[in-house]
Amino acid sequence: MPIRRVISSLLILPWMALQAEEDAPDFNREIRPILAENCFHCHGPDEKSREGDLRLDTFEGATEGGEFADPVVPGKPGESELIARIHSKDPEELMPPPDSKRTLTEKEKKLLERWVASGAKYEEHWAWVSPVRASVPENKPVDAFILRRLEKEGLEFSKPATSGNLLRRLSLDLIGLPPSPDDFERFSNWGNYAAEVDRLLASPRFGERWARHWLDLARYADSNGFQADQLRPSWAYRDWVIDALNSNMPYDQFTIEQIAGDLLPKSDLRQKIATGFHRTVTCNVEAGVSPEGNRMNQVFDRVNTTATVWLGITLECAQCHDHKFDPFTMKDYYSLFAYFNNTPIEVQPPSNKNDVSHDFVGPYLDLPLSPEQQRKADQLDEIIADLTREREKLNEGSESEFVAWQKSAMASLASQPKWQAMKVTAFQSSGGEEHRVLKDGSVLLAGKVPDTATYTVEVETKLKDITGFRLETLTHPDLPGKGPGRGDAVRPNFVLHEFRAALKTGGKERPISLQKAEADFSQKNWSVAGAIDGKAKTGWAISPQFGKPHQATFELTEPIANASGSKFVFQLVQNFGKGRVIGNVRISAISDPSGVGSLPPGIVAILKKSEGKRNGKQVEKLRSHFLNSDPKLVRLEAQLARLKKERSDLKVDQTLVMVELEKPRKTHILKRGNFLAPDVEVTPGTPTRLPKLENSSNRLDLAKWLVRRDNPLTARVAVNRWWAELFGSGIVATLEDFGTQSEPPTHPELLDWLAVELMESGWDMKHVLKTIVMSQTYRQSSRLTPELLEKDPRNLLFARAPRFRMDAERLRDNALTISGLLSTKMHGKPIMPYQPNGLWRQTGRNEPKWVEQKDENRWRRGIYIVYRRAAPYPSMVNFDAPDRSSCMVQRPRTNTPIQALTMLNDPAYVEMALALADRILTESKAPNERVNYAFGLTLGRSATPREVKIMEELVRSRGEYYRENQNKLNAVLKSPKFFYNPKHENKIELATWFHVANALLNLDEVMTRN
Template sequence: MRTALAWLLLPAALLADDLPRQASEILRTNCLQCHGAVQMAKLDLRSRETMLKGGERGAALVPGDPNRSLLYRFAAHFDKPAMPPGGKLQDWEITVLRNWINTGAPLDGKVDGEDDRAALAKLEDRPITDEERRFWAFQPVGRPEPPRVRDGDRARNPIDAFLLHAMEERGLTPSPEADRRTLVRRAYLDVTGLPPSPEEVEAFVNDRSAGAWEKLVDGLLASPHYGERWARHWLDVVRYADSGGFEYDRDWPNAYRYRDYIVRSLNQDKPFDRFIREQIAGDEIAPGSHDALIATGFLRFGPEANIKSEQTRMDELDDILSTTANTFLGMTVGCARCHDHKFDPIAQKDYYRMQAVFFPSKAVDALLVDAEEIARHKEANARVDAAIEPFKKQRAEIEKPYRERILDAKKAKLPNYIQAALRTPPEQRTEGQELNARQVEKTLSVSEEELTQAWTLDDAAAIGEIARAIAELEKTRPAPLPAAMAVAEDGPRPRNSYFLHRGSPDQKGSAMQPGVLSVLAREEWAFPEAQKAAASSLRRKAFAGWLASPDNPLPARVKVNRLWQHHFGEGIVRTPNNFGKTGDKPSHPELLDWLASEFVSRGWSLKQMHRLMLTSRAYRMASDDIAANAAKDPDNRLLWRMPRRRIEAEGLRDAMLAVAGNLDRTVGGPAVHPYIDPSLFQGSSKRTWEGKPVDDPSTWRRSLYVFSKRSIPLPMLEVFDKPDSIGSCARRNRSTIPTQALALMNNEFSLYEAEKFAARLRKDAGTDPGRQAERAFLLAFARPPAAAERAAAVEFIRSSDDGLADFCLALFNSNEFAYLP
């Protein structure tokens, strides 16, 4: 009775005869927008057959068993992702689907949906709403006035006014100024990445003039080592490496020219808007400039696919587009490759319009010399080739009878029918003989080893003389011309690029014209047609103009946020590569906009922005905790004290070299290969590392100049969180793991540098352990030891013959050495 009553109460929609029609209507209304012609997740719900086939997660239907049918489980919100995205179906609709599947999921024909072409065309037209444009990051950069604060003396720098205002509202007290020794060590490590010498420390400590700090800051920003330090931060963001990655991980011997371009540009204080334009379109902006050409290497540093295909080309373009957006816009656009961005107002069409900007570009190894030099180089090589040619012919004549005898012996071992095919003249062979002969001839060869074993003594001596003559001539060959990894185009009329449905090259939609992110462009950005005689389409030049425009709300905000992050430990926006809706909100939005507007008004000068931040009272605060502040703002988001931070991997290695006294401070040049234990890369025959021993002075360069091979990272750097260069890294991990302590204590490099440090102390301070300890503290920590520290150090140094070196190793392993004060 109860069962009959329940059926009477159900709507007629649930009667078995009507289930196929009702299920079809539910699917059409709620599902086909994504899983019809568009086939998101490769799932097509338009027919029973395609539901049984399923998509990326498996079959959508298991007839007769709704609990095993993903269609039902997602619709009932039993599993994730819960569907449809707009909200759960009504209970009766879920019941319809369950009963329909229980009856075997019958379906007459296909679920009626939009015409495929119409459905796909809808994907190419996703408007941006006014509400989406009102998100803070997409608003024009404002120019807020620095707020008034109670402690006006602390707020002479506008940065301090903004920070103090936020602290006063929360009842926080800023930390006092750090002592002068702490400040000078902090500034040197932060600006140049190298510790100050004791003499540099004392010069600042004893300089009591009113502008002593500003003078120190200006001197550090003028140092060539400033560019090296801040280039490292930039190279993380642009995924720089000296090799292509993946299985073959082919070396890029000319990659270093881009790294040196970054160092030069920073040291020259190149305006940041120019810096942007050169890296996106240097070849189009300044065709005759080698520096501008080198700058386009930015577009080349994505991982290099071993197999070239249309799919891998799309992957390369995705890397270029994603890295460009991360680097200059602080936005993640990669999601829009397959569908409209799920969180940010980035249409899939915008993605492919921007892809059209880079589609015509191709990788080139550009020679950095003029046409006359190239011609002279070719002529010189031709002269060497001409001189060598007679010797090659002599060797070939000597080797000819040996090759013939060895080949004849190999042929004699072949089956008779193949020997007959080889003896038959090619024009008289049957089709089968021709096939057999071709296949065998490809495999018949004579190796160098077989030849050398066959030579007579006289012929071996003659060939040895020829080889020596050729080697002498090769020495006269000119050195390879300097070249750079760059990009170029094949003229002003590029091939069409297309909107790709679901990101698949096999599902091309409309041809795309170049464009920019609609949410950031208040009006359509112009992409002029290139002249017929132009070397390229000039699309990248126009796109770079949009990126570097003062009206673009993101590049200035993103860049000053990156500077702030490296000076103060965290960005005002803590997600430096994601200013979108899933990113962090700014802790001080008015300060961020003030800094961005100031940046542009100062001609996009990076050094001026560094100076502004470094000369603030905030930068000079001590890093000590204040209990009352910590209770109200435990994460220090309002910056009431200077955060304590561990020096990154390269800085730690560089500091050891500098303190030990054997750092090679040469700026620029090819990368170096320090020693790496072969056991770390012997598993692959395709990966090599020509490492030099730890005592080879050529490896005592700054870590910026260590060859960055994606598959063979330097262990000392890897263990301290150097990124893998596969993608953009805007903020390094800061792990604390046992292998870090083991590396610092037992690594061959650490032990060697401890010995060099000890030798320096003997030279500087003589044999007295007390003076050695004092000098060691000044070099390592920029301060003299306390009485108790000095006494303990003396006792330890005297405890064994290796006491001084062990003491130096202990200093390298101390927190005070490894952390910014």
């Protein structure tokens, strides 16, 4: 039974006289937050969850009923059921109900009573209304809004920050790096703040700093995510963002190209790369995943991310049901979904049946070669063309020589010289095996099989004028699988990496040059030519032809006149491992100026036929053999092969981009968000509560709608995020939510003024940032006074500058800059600086290889570090970097012991401390100035007397320790994890000042933007 009249007589009537004397409460600022927080869940926009048929988010719903005749009676709180229910003592009648765990404060109850008494007027939620520019002084627009609120609260601006603090703050905010000593000195002498702002906005470092913020929004990563988490090429999109920000691309164009650059008329390469924004979404390639289910999840993400980044609304709440707090329905959600529903499937069942992961199939876009790659490609193409012409000339001039060679070879076959086995006089193996020389002149190995071995064979022969050697690898019953290798009875292979020959006369050895190698059989990619090329990773092998003898012949560059008493020494280098060594070997020699004796049996068989009986294939085989026997041509072919491989290795890189299907998919509302339960069909469209988009069909229409002048959200959301980057919190604290559940703007007129300024300036981001940083509000001191702590502890009124720890990337970049290590190299593939060994092995199923870089790339900015979702760079995670599996609007700021341990002990930061110590010692002019010089490098100021005393004591104590324990120096200075090589030669001083540098990098003031 309604209890309205009882409550009215006891509580409401005494208030009515007061209500008339007081101003009506502000609906959007004071009333809507109460209703949204406590009532809309059951009495809001979501029709399916609405109880009592009562709707309190609209005037009509609140005044026209439901189960009760008079839920809200404008001007009459005593007759309004709403007011009765919030005062009820009966748990069955009380609102909000006790089981909701929500209660209204007395202040909130009185506000609702005043609101009803003043007429219960509803206002459109402020965020759904287009911003309007308020009138303020042109020269200080930001300060006018801030000061107006401060004066209302009885406050005033804080004192200006010192010049050094201000420059450091500005530099860290705009380019993410601290000023150099020269910057501090210039600003101290000239004090031209506006010029410093312009310099920093024009710096290429600007794009790198602000891209980090955008890439969190774009959930950019270099891997797919989920358990498999393979790496994928996305870095071209990251570079596009950096370049777009540096060029100050208008924010509307910045938006359109990322949402629909591929759909622009005559879209160019860079506009297509920009669509990587929506290809950075996670992709599940795990076994058993539904390719269509994966695609649908990606579309859900694209809808949710678009709504968050540009509209600042929690539209994902309408994926399974109408939004419970904001005026967005499931139809709104799936109408927006339709814009992104025309993308192809990105995963397919594995093409290799043995794979446990699906294939990731793109779509990809080929990138052009980099300028450096293109220069190298042009050079290689020119050389290859020249050598190809030279080869053609050699081939043309060799026809007559080919005819002559055939005749000579045929004549020589009648008196073909024979191979003669060379007598073994000594044999030694580095593997220590047993051996015995058999009657046929071969050496049989026995005993334990070594992992690797080099055989040294000393032989003698009476043969004169030797032109070639033959190496035979023979089978034997005592060998595993009969050989010819020793290591494995199933696969008795061997790998001969090098075959070397030398003439030994009078105890001295002279190397013999071998110009050509041929074999009866060579394993694929293991040609016998690799046994004489001097390369450690090539060699001769014979898989799969096991269990049969093989032979290789080696032609000498010049015949050897074998003198009496001379011997030959051969080395057979076999370093492959796993026992891949020869089990039975015999070496022979031949004196054959014609080379016929070294010919393969197949060539000899063709030559023995009369010319008239050879078919075309046999003639070509002879010609090919002849040409490949020409030393000059062989060298030319080898050079061409090497250059062509080098050219083919200059492969184009790829990047992930959006593409549109030719035939649009149909889109349906999905019951409970389940892609297997389609319901009513919908067409592309925008949320009905926002300005209408007529005749829209694709992503390009949507992108243009997002940046339309009458869109109330896009500009507001953007400037609020930029404000938060500079002040630590936004004018609207809930950066990701401008809906009815959001915190109301602290300075609504300022927010609207900045939004309009952005649009009317041509969507000029740098203009807005300059407007903000030029303000007195931005240039205040960050000192917190007792008065401010009491009246504004969260600094919502901006009566002082904020003070907060830098984010992970800026911390690292700051330390690299101070230490002098920072590389300003831009763009390109992700880098891999130091990381603990095996870290990736513990995360994800398909472990990519981490190749730690030992050059300047290890010291590039944090934005270039490879971002693997299953295991982001560890020190970044310790300082709250997300895994970027989803859109991150603002990172949390935590304060944990592990952060202190990271700064003190992470080898990357320890190496930076060593470099900083080296810099202090090599750059400071005198020992007594080192402490001040160190503070100048790290903080841009001199040390206080107290700080000097503390640091000098640290220098004294550490110096004394290392003078007494010099055996400890290398533990500090020679870590295998370091790549930096210090210049300062005094190791005791260097180790001492390392501790000073380490302490400085860990100072709160160094890690804080204040």
